[in-house]
Amino acid sequence: MRFEVIVSLRFLREGRFQTLLTLAGVAVGVAVIVFLSALISGLQTSLVANTLGSQPHVVVRPQDETARRMVAEGEAAVAARVEKVAVRTRTLPDWPLNLTRIERVPGVVATSPIAAGAAFVVKGDVSKAVALRGVDTDRFDRIVNITGRLKGGRFRLDGNDVVLGVGLARDLGLGIGDKVRLVTEGGRSDVFTVGGLFDLGAKDLNERWVLASIRNAQTLLNLEDGITSIEVRVDSIFDADRMAADITDRTGLVAETWMDINRPLLVGLKSQNMSSWMIQFFVVLAVALGIASVLVVAVVQKSREIGILKAIGTSTRQTMAIFLLQGALLGLVGSALGCALGAVLAVGFRSMAVAPDGSPIFPVDLTWTRFAAASAMATVVGMVAAVAPARRAARLDPAEVIRYG
Amino acid sequence: MADPNELPTGEGPATAASVGPILRLEGVRKSFGKKVITEVLHGIDLVVNPGEFVAMVGPSGAGKSTLLNLVGLLDRPTSGRIFLDGTDTSTLNDAGLTRFRGEKIGFVFQHHHLLPAFTTLENVMMPLLVHRGSPDDEMRERARQLLVRVGLEDKITARASDLSGGQQQRVAVARALAMHPPLVLADEPTGNLDTHAADQVFDLLREFNREFRGAFVIVTHDLRLANRCDRIVAIVDGVIESDTWKTGGDRAT
Numbered sequence: 001m002r003f004e005v006i007v008s009l010r011f012l013r014e015g016r017f018q019t020l021l022t023l024a025g026v027a028v029g030v031a032v033i034v035f036l037s038a039l040i041s042g043l044q045t046s047l048v049a050n051t052l053g054s055q056p057h058v059v060v061r062p063q064d065e066t067a068r069r070m071v072a073e074g075e076a077a078v079a080a081r082v083e084k085v086a087v088r089t090r091t092l093p094d095w096p097l098n099l100t101r102i103e104r105v106p107g108v109v110a111t112s113p114i115a116a117g118a119a120f121v122v123k124g125d126v127s128k129a130v131a132l133r134g135v136d137t138d139r140f141d142r143i144v145n146i147t148g149r150l151k152g153g154r155f156r157l158d159g160n161d162v163v164l165g166v167g168l169a170r171d172l173g174l175g176i177g178d179k180v181r182l183v184t185e186g187g188r189s190d191v192f193t194v195g196g197l198f199d200l201g202a203k204d205l206n207e208r209w210v211l212a213s214i215r216n217a218q219t220l221l222n223l224e225d226g227i228t229s230i231e232v233r234v235d236s237i238f239d240a241d242r243m244a245a246d247i248t249d250r251t252g253l254v255a256e257t258w259m260d261i262n263r264p265l266l267v268g269l270k271s272q273n274m275s276s277w278m279i280q281f282f283v284v285l286a287v288a289l290g291i292a293s294v295l296v297v298a299v300v301q302k303s304r305e306i307g308i309l310k311a312i313g314t315s316t317r318q319t320m321a322i323f324l325l326q327g328a329l330l331g332l333v334g335s336a337l338g339c340a341l342g343a344v345l346a347v348g349f350r351s352m353a354v355a356p357d358g359s360p361i362f363p364v365d366l367t368w369t370r371f372a373a374a375s376a377m378a379t380v381v382g383m384v385a386a387v388a389p390a391r392r393a394a395r396l397d398p399a400e401v402i403r404y405g
Numbered sequence: 406m407a408d409p410n411e412l413p414t415g416e417g418p419a420t421a422a423s424v425g426p427i428l429r430l431e432g433v434r435k436s437f438g439k440k441v442i443t444e445v446l447h448g449i450d451l452v453v454n455p456g457e458f459v460a461m462v463g464p465s466g467a468g469k470s471t472l473l474n475l476v477g478l479l480d481r482p483t484s485g486r487i488f489l490d491g492t493d494t495s496t497l498n499d500a501g502l503t504r505f506r507g508e509k510i511g512f513v514f515q516h517h518h519l520l521p522a523f524t525t526l527e528n529v530m531m532p533l534l535v536h537r538g539s540p541d542d543e544m545r546e547r548a549r550q551l552l553v554r555v556g557l558e559d560k561i562t563a564r565a566s567d568l569s570g571g572q573q574q575r576v577a578v579a580r581a582l583a584m585h586p587p588l589v590l591a592d593e594p595t596g597n598l599d600t601h602a603a604d605q606v607f608d609l610l611r612e613f614n615r616e617f618r619g620a621f622v623i624v625t626h627d628l629r630l631a632n633r634c635d636r637i638v639a640i641v642d643g644v645i646e647s648d649t650w651k652t653g654g655d656r657a658t
């Protein structure tokens with residue numbers, strides 16, 4: 001071991017209570033950071049995953065359909081979008097060509113043409129307004145996983161089969177194999193068979209979506225061969241904006257991202273991130289001040305030892321290193337303890353707050369990079385906090401110390 | 406005031422390592438203070454040859470410690486030059502002074518100044534550790550042997566702070582010798598000790614002087630001990646008042 005390491009370890013050991021208290025302080029700070037960031041990141045990941053589980057990342061619409069209301073303030077962004085679909089009359093021009101163009105955009109992993117419009121489901125004398133969506137099952141499954149979330153039946157739209165949500169089925173008392181009539185505003189109508197029921201985990205979709213084949217939807221909605229939008233899935237959701245711009249460049253069509261559609265969610269995530277960063281910043285600051293103050297005191301307490309070490313040949317640089325190392329060690333060891341404490345907190349919190357079915361209400365995201373980042377940060381902060389005390393130590397005049405020692 | 410040219414050079418036995426004087430002071434002055442400047446040393450000329458065993462005496466406040474600190478490179482003179490082992494120390498920067506100090510000078514202070522957080526063995530090793538950067542078996546063995554020599558073999562693992570004053574000062578002597586420095590400076594090394602412990606420490610210094618052939622400059626108020634040195638330099642009011650070689654010193658016996 002190096003001389004500087006030996007001396008700094010010994011000084012810390014000599015500091016006993018002071019060292020322990022500082023380590024405890026660093027540990028608590030790092031634990032808060034680890035716990036908080038694990039919790040927030042877990043929450044955000046699951047929130048985004050839940051939201052995007054039933055949404056495309058990008059929706060491509062016709063050009064001047066920009067009767068674009070400033071969408072989606074308040075509760076159901078999805079409802080707003082569904083309503084927009086309902087008022088649409090125009091279809092996507094040259095859609096097979098544009099579909100190919102969109103598929104060529106880097107980062108696009110799946111596309112699904114949609115023929116959508118407003119309709120009513122009639123069962124006996126009850127009727128309900130729904131969003132009729134004509135989809136290709138294979139393609140649409142890759143945008144919104146319907147097959148994986150079937151509660152009954154199958155996701156096939158051959159002939160006059162439709163697949164609808166469990167909410168709508170409950171409202172109308174429908175089961176697999178039941179017949180329903182679909183009526184559109186133009187007065188067109190046909191009878192369909194319920195071939196499958198899905199649960200997308202979103203009340204609105206479960207009560208409003210009726211999936212039919214593209215052909216049937218086009219007929220009912222009087223779209224001829226047209227489709228109303230193309231839904232797109234991309235490989236990196238936070239790059240959706242860039243890809244949407246690319247799509248618009250290539251097709252001249254309007255491309256809205258999940259971020260446009262879920263503006264309030266995104267604003268929420270951002271301000272959550274901001275407050276989390278603020279908290280972490282102040283915790284780091286407190287940790288740094290704690291380390292700095294304990295080392296300033298240590299330099300005063302150890303001034304005699306420092307003077308002796310200098311008298312026997314310890315250089316200014318070595319003296320600095322001894323105190324920088326103490327700061328770094330306090331940060332490193334304290335953060336190791338803090339990571340353990342933070343992990344225990346997070347896991348304890350996760351196991352305490354569980355839904356009735358045993359799944360955690362608060363997902364926590366405990367990856368090793370989080371611990372590594374926290375430890376590296378605390379070590380660097382410790383070292384930076386030690387700069388001022390280390391300089392003081394380096395400036396100590398050994399002659400002075402020995403004279404009055 | 407002694408003229409260095411009149412000093413009988415070669416009085417001390419020359420060592421193989423260095424032929425010239427180990428220490429030469431030329432017109433060294435030292436002042437303190439910024440607004441009110443007080444000159445403490447008024448032009449000191451002094452030559453010490455390898456192997457010499459010099460007592461430095463004088464009333465309190467005469468400037469002995471100030472002079473020792475200058476010689477020990479803990480401070481720089483206001484004017485004049487200090488040659489150490491042939492090197493003009495005014496040409497060294499602070500880092501150079503520190504390194505030179507570690508290599509050439511062994512210190513024994515009045516207040517022992519051991520490192521209380523370390524064991525006696527570690528204290529003795531410390532100058533070697535500072536110099537070499539990391540511990541090795543050779544320095545451990547050297548430190549152990551020195552502790553054997555000062556009669557503290559059984560205290561090797563004791564913490565420095567658990568020793569008596571006399572024992573601590575013996576550890577300090579061992580530490581001062583760890584680097585085999587050509588010049589050992591001791592500022593009232595026996596000042597805080599009872600007669601018995603003082604004799605023990607002084608005997609050790611004397612023994613090591615004979616053995617290692619290092620030069621020793623020892624500040625002391627104890628005339629009995631001063632008289633056992635080869636040479637007595639008396640400092641009064643910042644000048645060398647007298648500089649006498651003892652024919653009846655320990656060396657003669």
Ligand SMILES: Nc1ncnc2c1ncn2[C@@H]1O[C@H](COP(=O)(O)OP(=O)(O)O)[C@@H](O)[C@H]1O
Nearest residue numbers: 437438445463464465466467468469470471472
């Ligand atoms: N760092 C300093 N600042 C101001 N005055 C000092 C300083 N060091 C020593 N002196 C003064 O120099 C004089 C000599 O002190 P010192 O060398 O300690 O004498 P001695 O060791 O012979 O007793 C004293 O008057 C002391 O007050």
Ligand SMILES: [Mg+2]
Nearest residue numbers: 469470471592
């Ligand atoms: Mg003195």
